[in-house]
Amino acid sequence: MITVVGAGPAGLAAALSAANAGESVELIESGARLGGQYWRNLPNSIVVDQQALNHDFQSGKVLREKVQAHPNITVLLNTQVWRASHKEGISTLHTISGGTTREIRTNKLILATGAYDRTLPFPGWDIPGVMTPGGVQALLKGNNVKAGKKIVIAGTGPFLLPVATGLAKYGVDVVGLFEANRLRRWIWQLPALLSNISVIKEGASYLHALRKFKVRVQRGYAVVEAHSGSDGNLSAVTVARVKSDFSVIEGSQRKVACDVAAIGWGFTADLSLAGNLGLMQQVSLLDGGTYVVVDEHQGTSQVGIFAAGEITGIGGSKLSLAEGEIAGSAAAGSETNTSKKRKLAKFASALLRTYPVGPNWQSWLKPETTICRCEEVTLEIIEKSVLDLGATDSRTVKLFTRCGMGMCQGRICGRSVNDVVARISGKPASDADRVSSAARPIASPILLGELAQIPIVD
Amino acid sequence: MIFFFENNEIHAIAGQTVGSALLENNVRVLRRTRFEGAPRGMFCGIGVCFDCVVTINGVANQRACLVEVEEGMRVEGFQR
Amino acid sequence: MKQPDAIVIGAGVVGSACALGLAKAGLKVVVLDRGPVSGGTTGAGEGNILVSDKEPGPELTLAIRSRNAWFEIADEIGAGFELEAKGGIVVARTQVGATALSHLAKRQQRAGVQAHELDRSALHQLEPYLDPSIDFGFHYPADAQCQPMLSAAQMLKALRSMGGEVITGAAVRAIHTKDSAISQVVTEKEKYSTEIVINATGTWAGEIAQMAGSYLPIAPRRGFILVSAPAPNLIRHKVYDADYVANVASDSTDLQSSAVVEGTKSGTILIGASRERVGFKSDFDVSILRILARQAISLFPILASVQLMRAYRGFRPFAPDHLPVIGEDGKIKGLWHAAGHEGAGIGLAPATAEIIVGQVLAREVFMDASPFSPRRFIQESAP
Numbered sequence: 001m002i003t004v005v006g007a008g009p010a011g012l013a014a015a016l017s018a019a020n021a022g023e024s025v026e027l028i029e030s031g032a033r034l035g036g037q038y039w040r041n042l043p044n045s046i047v048v049d050q051q052a053l054n055h056d057f058q059s060g061k062v063l064r065e066k067v068q069a070h071p072n073i074t075v076l077l078n079t080q081v082w083r084a085s086h087k088e089g090i091s092t093l094h095t096i097s098g099g100t101t102r103e104i105r106t107n108k109l110i111l112a113t114g115a116y117d118r119t120l121p122f123p124g125w126d127i128p129g130v131m132t133p134g135g136v137q138a139l140l141k142g143n144n145v146k147a148g149k150k151i152v153i154a155g156t157g158p159f160l161l162p163v164a165t166g167l168a169k170y171g172v173d174v175v176g177l178f179e180a181n182r183l184r185r186w187i188w189q190l191p192a193l194l195s196n197i198s199v200i201k202e203g204a205s206y207l208h209a210l211r212k213f214k215v216r217v218q219r220g221y222a223v224v225e226a227h228s229g230s231d232g233n234l235s236a237v238t239v240a241r242v243k244s245d246f247s248v249i250e251g252s253q254r255k256v257a258c259d260v261a262a263i264g265w266g267f268t269a270d271l272s273l274a275g276n277l278g279l280m281q282q283v284s285l286l287d288g289g290t291y292v293v294v295d296e297h298q299g300t301s302q303v304g305i306f307a308a309g310e311i312t313g314i315g316g317s318k319l320s321l322a323e324g325e326i327a328g329s330a331a332a333g334s335e336t337n338t339s340k341k342r343k344l345a346k347f348a349s350a351l352l353r354t355y356p357v358g359p360n361w362q363s364w365l366k367p368e369t370t371i372c373r374c375e376e377v378t379l380e381i382i383e384k385s386v387l388d389l390g391a392t393d394s395r396t397v398k399l400f401t402r403c404g405m406g407m408c409q410g411r412i413c414g415r416s417v418n419d420v421v422a423r424i425s426g427k428p429a430s431d432a433d434r435v436s437s438a439a440r441p442i443a444s445p446i447l448l449g450e451l452a453q454i455p456i457v458d
Numbered sequence: 459m460i461f462f463f464e465n466n467e468i469h470a471i472a473g474q475t476v477g478s479a480l481l482e483n484n485v486r487v488l489r490r491t492r493f494e495g496a497p498r499g500m501f502c503g504i505g506v507c508f509d510c511v512v513t514i515n516g517v518a519n520q521r522a523c524l525v526e527v528e529e530g531m532r533v534e535g536f537q538r
Numbered sequence: 539m540k541q542p543d544a545i546v547i548g549a550g551v552v553g554s555a556c557a558l559g560l561a562k563a564g565l566k567v568v569v570l571d572r573g574p575v576s577g578g579t580t581g582a583g584e585g586n587i588l589v590s591d592k593e594p595g596p597e598l599t600l601a602i603r604s605r606n607a608w609f610e611i612a613d614e615i616g617a618g619f620e621l622e623a624k625g626g627i628v629v630a631r632t633q634v635g636a637t638a639l640s641h642l643a644k645r646q647q648r649a650g651v652q653a654h655e656l657d658r659s660a661l662h663q664l665e666p667y668l669d670p671s672i673d674f675g676f677h678y679p680a681d682a683q684c685q686p687m688l689s690a691a692q693m694l695k696a697l698r699s700m701g702g703e704v705i706t707g708a709a710v711r712a713i714h715t716k717d718s719a720i721s722q723v724v725t726e727k728e729k730y731s732t733e734i735v736i737n738a739t740g741t742w743a744g745e746i747a748q749m750a751g752s753y754l755p756i757a758p759r760r761g762f763i764l765v766s767a768p769a770p771n772l773i774r775h776k777v778y779d780a781d782y783v784a785n786v787a788s789d790s791t792d793l794q795s796s797a798v799v800e801g802t803k804s805g806t807i808l809i810g811a812s813r814e815r816v817g818f819k820s821d822f823d824v825s826i827l828r829i830l831a832r833q834a835i836s837l838f839p840i841l842a843s844v845q846l847m848r849a850y851r852g853f854r855p856f857a858p859d860h861l862p863v864i865g866e867d868g869k870i871k872g873l874w875h876a877a878g879h880e881g882a883g884i885g886l887a888p889a890t891a892e893i894i895v896g897q898v899l900a901r902e903v904f905m906d907a908s909p910f911s912p913r914r915f916i917q918e919s920a921p
Contacts (some may be wrong), residue, residue: 058668065791083822083824085821085822085824087821087898095669316872338719375804385691388695389575389691389692389694389695390575390691390698390704390706391574391575391691391693391694392574392706392707393574396574396575396577396687397688399581400691400907401686405765405848406768407767407768407847409847411747411849440848441847441848441849441850442846442849445767445845445847446845447842447843447844447846447848448809448831448834448835448841448842448844448845448846449831449835449841451846452831452832452835452842
């Protein structure tokens with residue numbers, strides 16, 4: 001029996017590959033449908049042409065259907081792993097589904113928990129209406145709902161293009177797409193980027209569509225402030241030119257009216273369960289993100305645990321599919337050719353170099369800017385904890401200020417807090433600091449009543 | 459189907475999330491923060507940030523962007 | 539070479555209080571910690587400042603003085619660590635438990651602790667969400683709470699303003715003695731010549747004692763805390779079951795657990811309490827988390843619909859006779875221990891500091907501190 005956690009591209013590919021090798025597979029997914037973030041799809045009750053929403057919809061649909069239909073695969077939807085542990089080759093997954101807890105023990109586990117939009121704090125980012133590209137995408141592809149009427153797309157990364165295009169196709173006024181990095185980064189990475197013509201073509205088709213819908217794409221610009229109207233909702237953002245290190249060019253600021261601003265800066269891997277299981281993680285030099293360390297065949301540092309997809313490095317859906325297939329085969333005891341994966345990984349690295357987050361993004365912060373949204377901790381409170389109270393690392397800042405102690409448990413603020421504390425203290429965040437920011441012994445909230453329900457065996 | 463937000467009737471389609479149904483009905487502010495009373499709505503939209511938490515049928519801190527609507531559901535903005 | 543008047547090893551709540559006390563008495567103090575401020579058990583503390591959970595005796599005397607000393611310190615240094623005279627409520631659910639609690643409360647009252655008996659209606663007025671079947675308890679208005687990491691940080695900030703030094707990330711590598719008296723402390727980066735060392739390293743105090751050529755039998759007692767998602771205005775005090783006191787005093791190596799639930803200023807609810815002797819085992823035992831959840835729900839049924847948001851563990855430092863270790867080492871002159879407070883370190887820190895400062899300066903101390911003396915371990919020490 002092989003257990004797969006996460007039913008996005010990597011998890012689906014892993015489940016199918018293991019099942020095709022003759023193994024029994026249990027596929028655990030916290031959401032209501034298969035597909036993860038990338039292949040968000042509508043419930044059966046909403047009938048709409050989904051091809052228009054997602055250019056890759058068909059291949060996702062095919063994979064989902066294959067997995068659902070496969071006799072060797074048991075799909076567990078709406079099932080959240082709230083804690084996991086690993087001891088002597090056996091992984092224990094504590095799950096909750098529909099109010100019922102269940103412990104799953106397995107000696108072959110494939111972790112494919114994916115990633116979520118990376119966000120950077122800026123003044124006013126907590127105003128309702130400021131969202132992420134992934135969130136706006138989920139509303140559209142998962143619920144057939146437009147997030148707003150006048151939408152600004154901003155941040156960095158190739159993901160901004162399909163989000164803007166999808167909204168524009170859907171009749172939303174996409175007021176502008178502000179990409180912080182400049183085209184010259186493309187030129188520097190060109191040899192590596194040209195290795196994947198289909199993705200280049202895909203990108204070109206988005207740009208073509210945006211031109212058709214008269215959506216202006218501006219490069220070297222970032223949203224540096226959000227403003228609310230009298231009703232407390234977002235009414236406008238300030239955009240400014242930024243240098244390649246992301247420091248704001250004074251005097252270039254201008255206001256853009258909008259009711260939604262979808263801002264994302266690449267992705268952050270969801271490492272909660274990886275941390276629970278004690279998997280070795282490291283900080284990538286490519287994007288400063290933390291990822292699970294895997295070998296050629298997706299094996300992790302723990303016996304019997306494999307990892308695939310964005311948690312091993314941000315690389316997009318095709319790389320996730322390739323890694324999932326390799327992990328599924330490896331878990332089933334056979335080896336697959338990894339040359340396709342390696343090629344896709346090289347391309348993914350080149351993309352990350354093309355869309356970095358510049359080291360001086362903090363130049364747009366103000367003392368009263370919220371850094372930890374959940375606990376409403378501002379930059380000046382963090383500064384005080386370092387300069388006044390002697391905190392020297394992000395964990396101590398957390399203990400002094402409650403940064404990262406709210407419901408999201410540091411998922412949103414963790415990376416930023418490390419950067420902010422490093423700048424204030426003059427001491428760079430260590431790999432250990434970054435890994436421990438994502439340590440969450442309780443990986444997902446569970447009702448105390450649900451936790452209590454299992455009879456205690458004496 | 460119909461569910462209730464702060465005692466107001468909201469029309470929704472089965473399978474959609476509470477947050478998306480509220481957004482379609484122009485409800486963007488879902489709660490006020492407990493220290494500053496600042497308005498918050500959906501931010502990440504995919505269940506990671508917990509900004510969109512509402513009380514559903516008496517149980518607090520549920521993510522509106524994840525929970526699917528049900529007939530007669532009672533949803534309240536965070537308050538106690 | 540640096541020559542402070544005193545070195546305090548341990549930048550947790552006890553070390554910080556001792557350092558501040560010594561500085562106020564005019565000594566030049568350096569605080570050393572191998573990690574950050576509050577990096578040890580202080581960083582896992584709930585912030586309890588209790589008089590309710592102690593049997594009359596030296597520890598209760600220490601607790602009464604310490605509780606008041608906290609408020610004096612807050613006034614002196616301008617607070618900033620969420621000190622709150624929240625009050626505690628102890629409930630009993632059996633006739634036997636109620637009788638035992640009454641007797642304990644009466645003895646505590648004679649020792650100077652305010653304790654008011656509560657009937658069902660008074661109990662539920664103070665805590666409306668308490669299980670309706672609970673009909674007997676005591677209210678201890680003097681019980682208080684603070685934010686432990688901030689309390690240490692604020693005391694150290696005051697210390698620095700008085701010329702004291704705090705060096706974090708500085709592990710002590712060696713402690714040298716001359717004629718069985720402290721002479722030098724060595725870290726990776728610095729050598730300190732001093733005659734006074736305060737060992738405030740809590741759960742690791744035995745290591746420091748050994749480094750100095752002495753012996754201290756302090757061992758870890760693991761505990762878990764459940765933290766709920768924000769649920770303000772549900773629980774107003776610290777509320778616990780009367781069997782808690784017996785758990786603390788137990789010598790059993792089995793899991794000891796009893797229901798302890800408290801609301802906090804930040805709106806989360808903290809749930810404890812478990813005690814195990816498993817060394818420094820760092821895994822999270824779901825079965826223990828489950829027991830804590832069940833116990834909490836049996837006190838407050840409404841908690842069943844409250845989310846568990848996070849959980850953490852800490853290692854309480856305990857001595858075999860369950861009393862803190864405060865005073866000069868039996869073998870090494872100039873080595874003063876201020877450790878082994880089990881789960882009461884936050885509450886007992888200021889009074890511990892008063893004893894240390896008093897003894898170091900050969901002044902009068904507010905109580906007979908001999909029950910805490912490290913000399914009680916001399917017979918047990920290895921040859």
